[in-house]
Amino acid sequence: MTSNAGVPRACPRCRKREIRSLGLASSQLQWFTCKACQHVWAHGAAPESVPTPIPTASGSHKHVLVADDDTSVLGMVERALSDYRVSTAHDGSEALAILSTQKRVDLLITDYLMPAMTGEELAHHARRLRPDLKILVLTGHANALERAEPAWWASEPHVIKPFRVVTLRDAVSDLIGPA
Numbered sequence: 001m002t003s004n005a006g007v008p009r010a011c012p013r014c015r016k017r018e019i020r021s022l023g024l025a026s027s028q029l030q031w032f033t034c035k036a037c038q039h040v041w042a043h044g045a046a047p048e049s050v051p052t053p054i055p056t057a058s059g060s061h062k063h064v065l066v067a068d069d070d071t072s073v074l075g076m077v078e079r080a081l082s083d084y085r086v087s088t089a090h091d092g093s094e095a096l097a098i099l100s101t102q103k104r105v106d107l108l109i110t111d112y113l114m115p116a117m118t119g120e121e122l123a124h125h126a127r128r129l130r131p132d133l134k135i136l137v138l139t140g141h142a143n144a145l146e147r148a149e150p151a152w153w154a155s156e157p158h159v160i161k162p163f164r165v166v167t168l169r170d171a172v173s174d175l176i177g178p179a
């Protein structure tokens with residue numbers, strides 16, 4: 001039996017109702033896009049249901065920080081990478097606060113389009129704090145972004161929404177290795 005978490009009624013960004021499914025991200029999570037504003041988001045499992053990651057015997061977890069204003073994406077990434085240590089931030093300033101207080105952060109995963117601070121701006125500020133920080137960009141607007149910021153686009157690895165959980169795991173593993 002599959003549990004259908006339902007279809008969202010309106011776009012979480014612009015509130016328009018012309019939305020389209022882009023397929024499954026995992027068994028309980030589905031990608032949607034808005035025809036009006038082109039926002040891409042994941043809908044399904046509630047982030048509250050994310051199980052606490054079980055620490056490995058070694059206790060030496062690689063630390064991944066995820067910044068996205070979409071809580072469904074935060075929950076999905078947290079679950080997809082539950083063998084790593086994962087911290088979540090809802091915007092750029094929250095991510096920078098975590099970066100400035102945590103001893104170890106191996107990877108920053110950031111959404112590109114966030115209110116107040118874009119993923120690109122966050123990446124610049126984050127590298128001031130940690131010059132060697134690995135960064136992975138999530139975006140649902142790859143073509144527009146590549147046109148607008150070709151140099152930056154070419155210089156940072158990215159995963160394009162909608163993505164499958166396995167694609168994200170492979171990208172993380174390429175950057176920082178297994179947990």
Ligand SMILES: [Zn+2]
Pocket residue numbers: 011012013014015016034035036037038039
């Ligand atoms: Zn919209």
